[in-house]
Amino acid sequence: MATSALSPASVPFGRVAVVGAGAWGTALALTALRAGRAASLWAREDHVVAAVAASRRNPFLTVPVDLPAALTVSGDLGAVVGGADLVLLVTPSQHLRAMARRCAPLLGSGVPVVVCAKGVEGDSGALMSDVVAAELPGHPLAVLSGPTFAAEVALDLPTAVTVATAGGGAFGPEHLAARIAVTFASSTFRPYLSDDVVGVEIGGAVKNVIAIACGIAAGRGLGSNARAALITRGLAELTRLGVALGARPETLGGLAGVGDLVLTCSSEQSRNFSFGKALGEGRAPQRSDDGPVVEGAVNAASVGALSRRLGIPMPICAGVEAILGGAAIDEIMAGLMVGDLRPEALTAENAVRIANPASTDR
Ligand SMILES: NC(=O)C1=CN([C@@H]2O[C@H](COP(=O)(O)OP(=O)(O)OC[C@H]3O[C@@H](n4cnc5c(N)ncnc54)[C@H](O)[C@@H]3O)[C@@H](O)[C@H]2O)C=CC1
Numbered sequence: 138m139a140t141s142a143l144s145p146a147s148v149p150f151g152r153v154a155v156v157g158a159g160a161w162g163t164a165l166a167l168t169a170l171r172a173g174r175a176a177s178l179w180a181r182e183d184h185v186v187a188a189v190a191a192s193r194r195n196p197f198l199t200v201p202v203d204l205p206a207a208l209t210v211s212g213d214l215g216a217v218v219g220g221a222d223l224v225l226l227v228t229p230s231q232h233l234r235a236m237a238r239r240c241a242p243l244l245g246s247g248v249p250v251v252v253c254a255k256g257v258e259g260d261s262g263a264l265m266s267d268v269v270a271a272e273l274p275g276h277p278l279a280v281l282s283g284p285t286f287a288a289e290v291a292l293d294l295p296t297a298v299t300v301a302t303a304g305g306g307a308f309g310p311e312h313l314a315a316r317i318a319v320t321f322a323s324s325t326f327r328p329y330l331s332d333d334v335v336g337v338e339i340g341g342a343v344k345n346v347i348a349i350a351c352g353i354a355a356g357r358g359l360g361s362n363a364r365a366a367l368i369t370r371g372l373a374e375l376t377r378l379g380v381a382l383g384a385r386p387e388t389l390g391g392l393a394g395v396g397d398l399v400l401t402c403s404s405e406q407s408r409n410f411s412f413g414k415a416l417g418e419g420r421a422p423q424r425s426d427d428g429p430v431v432e433g434a435v436n437a438a439s440v441g442a443l444s445r446r447l448g449i450p451m452p453i454c455a456g457v458e459a460i461l462g463g464a465a466i467d468e469i470m471a472g473l474m475v476g477d478l479r480p481e482a483l484t485a486e487n488a489v490r491i492a493n494p495a496s497t498d499r
């Protein structure tokens with residue numbers, strides 16, 4: 138069993154329940170098991186429970202990894218979350234509220250909940266942590282995010298993540314983020330701690346939209362320079378939105394911002410990037426409600442609505458939203474190259490300045 142070098146004095150949570158047996162929930166359950174915890178996984182689909190029972194494989198996981206017999210996979214939500222002392226919510230963002238609501242009467246009193254979905258709620262523009270706080274009052278909250286292709290985590294390849302909890306203060310051994318970190322830490326899975334929940338969440342939600350933009354550019358054959366520009370100016374967009382919501386700019390320079398942008402915007406392993414690439418090539422990307430989630434395709438609109446409500450200019454995200462609404466790709470991409478020439482704004486100080494709604498910085 139791998140051991141943790143991080144916060145060795147923290148007591149790990151012993152029984153981890155994972156709600157959502159998609160690729161990421163499955164990989165996180167495996168990570169908990171590898172770190173020496175008991176883990177159980179709730180699957181929404183009967184066929185997933187049946188497939189695991191028959192072959193120890195989950196069809197949502199695209200790599201051939203056998204799930205150990207020690208991993209309980211069940212469709213009985215109460216049985217999965219009832220005995221847990223830590224619960225991970227890993228459903229797509231647009232279904233997270235309903236899942237949290239279903240969990241409410243089933244969770245033990247005061248059991249901490251970790252948000253692992255990446256997105257902003259459609260109607261409300263709420264962050265996932267706010268959604269869960271509203272549905273599960275009395276349960277301490279954390280967010281786990283970062284550059285983490287589920288397939289690579291399932292294959293036990295080296296990965297670093299950020300675990301964020303609100304409230305600040307020193308990360309002593311009793312701190313929730315420290316306890317969550319040791320629960321999952323191993324020689325191949327390294328959590329870092331943060332007290333900037335908003336920054337970590339905004340990074341994860343917005344990078345999916347930027348990844349679609351990068352995919353579109355790749356599909357259109359716009360080259361590597363364009364991709365680097367989209368990643369960097371995408372970082373400016375998620376930084377200014379995050380700062381407007383109270384995040385610290387340096388959080389967006391970390392794993393949950395730059396780290397996840399670099400990963401998702403430069404690999405066809407990313408569903409968001411691949412979705413964008415198909416669009417850029419003029420193909421209709423395949424998507425279904427029961428298939429792999431493409432969060433950016435849903436979140437382009439929710440991020441767009443939130444940015445407009447706050448008066449934050451996010452032209453790349455707005456461009457993706459417009460393309461998904463039927464606008465001509467070439468016109469939108471060309472539109473990103475015009476406008477007043479202005480100082481580049483990416484530093485902490487500038488991020489605060491450009492969070493000013495009066496700015497039209499691109
Ligand atoms: N796959 C990855 O590499 C990573 C995914 N994430 C995030 O994790 C979240 C879950 O994504 P994946 O595990 O990749 O999903 P997936 O694409 O592997 O599977 C789809 C999931 O959606 C669930 N689902 C579909 N309709 C639902 C409904 N009405 N209610 C509840 N659940 C429903 C399915 O049961 C299944 O678990 C997303 O927010 C994603 O952005 C985060 C990091 C890595």
Ligand SMILES: O=C(CO)COP(=O)(O)O
Nearest residue numbers: 283284285286407408409
């Ligand atoms: O969030 C992810 C990696 O950190 C997964 O990205 P995709 O959903 O684009 O595959």
